[in-house]
Amino acid sequence: xxxxxxxxxxxxxxxxxxxxxxxxxxxxxxxxxxxxxxxxxxxxxxxxxxxxxxxxxxxxxxxxxxxxxxxxxxxxxxxxxxxxxxxxxxxxxxxxxxxxxxxxxxxxxxxxxxxxxxxxxxxxxxxxxxxxxxxxxxxxxxxxxxxxxxxxxxxxxxxxxxxxxxxxxx
Ligand SMILES: [Fe+2]
Ligand SMILES: [Fe+2]
Numbered sequence: 001x002x003x004x005x006x007x008x009x010x011x012x013x014x015x016x017x018x019x020x021x022x023x024x025x026x027x028x029x030x031x032x033x034x035x036x037x038x039x040x041x042x043x044x045x046x047x048x049x050x051x052x053x054x055x056x057x058x059x060x061x062x063x064x065x066x067x068x069x070x071x072x073x074x075x076x077x078x079x080x081x082x083x084x085x086x087x088x089x090x091x092x093x094x095x096x097x098x099x100x101x102x103x104x105x106x107x108x109x110x111x112x113x114x115x116x117x118x119x120x121x122x123x124x125x126x127x128x129x130x131x132x133x134x135x136x137x138x139x140x141x142x143x144x145x146x147x148x149x150x151x152x153x154x155x156x157x158x159x160x161x162x163x164x165x166x167x168x169x170x
Pocket of ligand 2: 007011057061127130
């Protein structure tokens, strides 16, 4: 199993965590209705688990892609450009999700449900693109040995970034 297989496995886990967040929210609600405190607590816990996993996943993925890109000719790496620029907006999404889970009684069930659905749609689009376009392109363009080498360099780069420690293994 190489790093791409691990990242694909991470997508499965992320989808499971997104579904767990959605299941915390009531299916029916009134516009100005607020989440009950115990529902809000469950939502925050599920969302915190998702954000931790998402942040770690995208950080590792981005480091790997930066290293993999170095092993490719510029004309070969164009399939990675969209994913890499996406990662910046995914970071923003993580911050907004953190903000959402920090909200208290000012958040309505409607606003939380709306934000969660929009963000999850966006995250799914990103993962689908990686699965259908970026990762297959990487496998076609560079050898397994180069993928393994890029994976090692990415792990080393993450190890050197103090704030990244503890994320890679999740
Ligand atoms: Fe990604
Ligand atoms: Fe990914």
